Amino acid sequence: MAEEVKLFGARRSPFSHRIEIALKLKGVSYEFIEEDLQNKSPLLLKYNPVHKKIPVLLHNGKPIAESIVILEYIEETWKTNPILPADPYERAIARFWAKFLDDKCIPAAWNACWAKEKEREKTMEEASECLKTLEGELKDKKFFGGDKVGMVDIVANFIAFWLSALQEAVGADLLTPEKFPVLFKWSEELVGCPIIKENLPPRDQLMAFFRARLESSK
Structure with a gap:
């Protein structure tokens, strides 16, 4: 079964871009979903009801919010090309x-x-x-x-x-x-x-x- 990875973000956001860098470094295929930050989608609000903002990573239907938390999740989930030191x-x-x-x-x-x-x-x-x-x-x-x-x-x-x-x-x-x-x-x-x-x-x-x-x- 293929993994489903989606990223709710905005092209002009440095926080979205962080997640794209990490996914690309890891070689993870993903779908980018552009959000209108003035008119946020119901899906974004559903997946990030606390902060109601991008980025949100959706991995096999499970949402992860906040860019630093997402980066940590990516590091723990996909082991290739680590972005944190081993020590x-x-x-x-x-x-x-x-x-x-x-x-x-x-x-x-x-x-x-x-x-x-x-x-x-x-x-x-x-x-x-x-x-x-x-x-x-x-x-x-x-x-x-x-x-x-x-x-x-x-x-x-x-x-x-x-x-x-x-x-x-x-x-x-x-x-x-x-x-x-x-x-x-x-x-x-x-x-x-x-x-x-x-x-x-x-x-x-x-x-x-x-x-x-x-x-x-x-």
Whole structure:
């Protein structure tokens, strides 16, 4: 019996994209179901009644919600091409950095780009500190996972691609090769990976979306 794998997501969402990266790295075939985030489908609301948001992975009729939880599920279900280290301590460290990204770094970068003028300096400083911490962890490695893409790289996809489009669209100056050369080089390496690149939304469309949001907020 063939496995049934469906992903409810949105092409412009970095959280959906995380799941696509993991599934593709594992060689898992799946059906992508595009959700209109302004008009969510009854199926999405049924499968994620608590948060009512994407992504949701449906595996043989069983729904799993929240991107980090889904990544862990994928890792435990399909053993090929692991995205977490085998060593328990190193696995814990990877989970720590994934949590740091979701709890601190990504919200800080997002807030810095959307901040009003009077709050811009403070929010940019907070985001820069987070990026500086990430750069210190990356050190001289190609990826956070070492020589290959791992859990932390997948979770950091927002920093690698979405942040670049967002900061250009709103006129922010956060992740640059001058400020963060190591992290910037990593972002280029990650976005250049074929498995990651092939499912990214068109950059011009993403920038247009951010610019429209900026205009509507004025």
